Amino acid sequence: MRKIKNILILAGGDSTRFWPLMEKNLTSFLGKPLINYQIDILKKYTDKIIIVCSKNNVNLIKQNLNEKYQIVIQDNELYGQAGAIIAAKDHITGEVLIINANDLFDEQIFVRYIDISNKSDLILLAKKCKKYFPGGYLKFINDRLSEIVEKPNPDKRPSNLVRLVVDYFSSYEKLISCLKKTKNINDDWYEQAINLYIKEAKNPNYIVYNDYWYSLKYSWHTLSMTSFFLKQIHENFIGEGSVISKNAVIVPPVYIGTNVKIGDFAKIVGPTFIDDGTIIADYAFVRNSHIGKNCLIGSSSEVARSYLGNNVSLHRNYVGDSVLDDNVLFGAGAVTANFRFDQKTIKSVIDSVKVDSDLNKFGAIIGKSSKIGVNSTILPGIKIGSNSAIGPGTSVAEDIKDNIFFFNGKKLVNKL
Numbered sequence: 001m002r003k004i005k006n007i008l009i010l011a012g013g014d015s016t017r018f019w020p021l022m023e024k025n026l027t028s029f030l031g032k033p034l035i036n037y038q039i040d041i042l043k044k045y046t047d048k049i050i051i052v053c054s055k056n057n058v059n060l061i062k063q064n065l066n067e068k069y070q071i072v073i074q075d076n077e078l079y080g081q082a083g084a085i086i087a088a089k090d091h092i093t094g095e096v097l098i099i100n101a102n103d104l105f106d107e108q109i110f111v112r113y114i115d116i117s118n119k120s121d122l123i124l125l126a127k128k129c130k131k132y133f134p135g136g137y138l139k140f141i142n143d144r145l146s147e148i149v150e151k152p153n154p155d156k157r158p159s160n161l162v163r164l165v166v167d168y169f170s171s172y173e174k175l176i177s178c179l180k181k182t183k184n185i186n187d188d189w190y191e192q193a194i195n196l197y198i199k200e201a202k203n204p205n206y207i208v209y210n211d212y213w214y215s216l217k218y219s220w221h222t223l224s225m226t227s228f229f230l231k232q233i234h235e236n237f238i239g240e241g242s243v244i245s246k247n248a249v250i251v252p253p254v255y256i257g258t259n260v261k262i263g264d265f266a267k268i269v270g271p272t273f274i275d276d277g278t279i280i281a282d283y284a285f286v287r288n289s290h291i292g293k294n295c296l297i298g299s300s301s302e303v304a305r306s307y308l309g310n311n312v313s314l315h316r317n318y319v320g321d322s323v324l325d326d327n328v329l330f331g332a333g334a335v336t337a338n339f340r341f342d343q344k345t346i347k348s349v350i351d352s353v354k355v356d357s358d359l360n361k362f363g364a365i366i367g368k369s370s371k372i373g374v375n376s377t378i379l380p381g382i383k384i385g386s387n388s389a390i391g392p393g394t395s396v397a398e399d400i401k402d403n404i405f406f407f408n409g410k411k412l413v414n415k416l
Helices: 034-042 058-064 080-087 108-117 172-182 189-200 221-230
Strands: 007-010 049-053 070-073 096-100 103-105 122-128 136-141 144-150 161-169 204-208 213-215 249-251 254-256 267-269 272-274 285-287 302-304 318-320 347-350 353-356 364-366 382-384 404-407 410-413
Touching (some): 007 080, 034 049, 034 103, 049 058, 049 080, 058 070, 080 172, 080 189, 103 161, 108 204, 122 189, 144 189, 161 172, 213 221, 249 254, 254 267, 267 272, 272 285, 347 382
Parallel strands (some): 007 049, 007 096, 049 070, 122 204, 249 267, 254 272, 267 285, 302 318, 364 382
Antiparallel strands (some): 096 161, 103 213, 122 161, 136 144, 347 353, 404 410
């Protein structure tokens, strides 16, 4: 099987829609940053991987890569995906496959790309969507791919095929030429360049993809991607130095790292991942969850279908369908509500607009180093920024920004 000459990974996004979580490409699953899962797959199908980063995340990405790769820094003046592609102009010649760092697909699609790439100037990946999705739709004229229509009116969709970012171009140089011809101030600069490329191509092609697709666009997407990775655990594993009470109940499959302690009458239901150094105290209940390093799941706490980062501390809490970043602390009795009484899907605010999560169960997203006071309640779909604090007995019904102390309806600068 031949290999694609160049694969370009776009990893320079600012992750603003991912707030209050940070650097989505480095979110760790089963002990490994997401971008490394991508690379481990892609390196089978190319001899050259180029990664475009921003000035803000380049050092973090370099620190977390499992091998050395060609790193390119995107200029702040060259915005979006188009700017990232142009940033790599001194490192790529000939064919190129472009992919986002935070998307996961079945790797067999790359075999299909290689199979038809010798006969195609351009190949796009598309997924059938019955429900409207705010993305780019493939349009056809006489069965020939003619263009991408970006975010059309739901009633005027040109097809039911939504483009996913797995873009093959036979000539990177021609793509750069199209980008230079179409430069504008809109968000669809790259899509307009693709449309020009399609227009000039002799044989534009596409692949209809029917398998899984996971992407970290909004912070709550961490939950669905967590579920995907937990399904990769197929049997119990207990690391060296871990101590499990004879009275604890472990329902497979559960991965338990090194030096983990599980107390009397604790119950762990798989698939669950528990990283090194974590303590699951007496009578705690953890199910279908991803627990980071050196966490404390205190006595009588329950964690269900959630993602916890490193050094999270719980004390008699309920955490359901939630994401808690590193160093988050819950005081005794604090809980995350995760279900609407009317059973409707839960919305969360993004840039002052309520966005439907499509989740019937969705708790809270809490940024790094935040503290939740005793007996507090966080309502469904609420996001709390980094280094913030929620006062005791507080009900949180709106998003709280970074570095805020919220108590009795008042928002003050957090000085803790």
